[in-house]
Amino acid sequence: MKKIVLVVLLCFVIVFILIIQPQLKSDNTAYLRIHIRANSNEYVDQSVKYAVKESVVNYLTPYIAECQTVDEAKNVLINHQSSINQVAQNVLIDNGFTYSVNVKINNEFFPTRSYEGRVIESGYYDALIIELGEGQGDNWWCVVYPPLCFVDTSNNVVYKSKIMEIINKFFDKE
Numbered sequence: 709m710k711k712i713v714l715v716v717l718l719c720f721v722i723v724f725i726l727i728i729q730p731q732l733k734s735d736n737t738a739y740l741r742i743h744i745r746a747n748s749n750e751y752v753d754q755s756v757k758y759a760v761k762e763s764v765v766n767y768l769t770p771y772i773a774e775c776q777t778v779d780e781a782k783n784v785l786i787n788h789q790s791s792i793n794q795v796a797q798n799v800l801i802d803n804g805f806t807y808s809v810n811v812k813i814n815n816e817f818f819p820t821r822s823y824e825g826r827v828i829e830s831g832y833y834d835a836l837i838i839e840l841g842e843g844q845g846d847n848w849w850c851v852v853y854p855p856l857c858f859v860d861t862s863n864n865v866v867y868k869s870k871i872m873e874i875i876n877k878f879f880d881k882e
Contacts, residue, residue: 740781740853741818741833742768747807747841757840760799760809761848764838767795772852778834781853785813785836796838807841818849 742764746757771788775781785792793811800809814837820830828851836852 738778738854739828739833739851740778740785741835741849742838742852743816743818743835743847743849744838745840745843745847746845747805747843748845750845753840753845756800756803756805757845757848759803760796760838760840763795763799764792765850767792768852775853778853782813782834785852789813789836792836792838796840800840805841810837810839810843812837812839 744757744761744764747753768784768788771784772781775784789811793809796809796811800807813834815832815834816837818828818830818833818835821828835849
């Protein structure tokens with residue numbers, strides 16, 4: 709039974725990738741990004757940026773996972789903007805930082821990025837911008853919608869897939 713379910717799920721994933729992939733390459737509006745700008749490049753500011761990233765992504769994941777379109781995902785970000793600000797501010801306070809957080813949704817230019825064969829072309833994309841303090845440090849970004857997220861850590865890329873999370877939960881329960 710597990711084999712049949714796994715084969716069906718894998719077929720679903722393949723069809724999903726074949727349908728979504730061409731749309732992602734050709735249309736900047738198919739993406740919705742998150743962009744977190746650190747206060748500075750000081751080690752402590754960069755460290756808290758990653759703590760903010762972790763908390764914000766954890767907060768948003770259940771809401772974004774339910775979205776069927778980029779417009780739905782954008783509405784989630786708009787409707788949760790003050791909560792996202794509070795999540796980020798709480799991380800700063802918990803870590804002893806006194807600078808502010810500015811959260812906005814904006815259409816901004818992003819350079820071309822390539823991750824193990826997947827190219828996200830340069831261009832203007834809608835993004836949730838989280839600026840910590842002065843926002844003058846190196847930034848972190850990922851794709852909020854479709855629900856995949858890239859984390860660049862020394863050229864090692866992690867692909868976060870909601871589908872794989874569901875598959876893993878299914879097999880962990882049995």
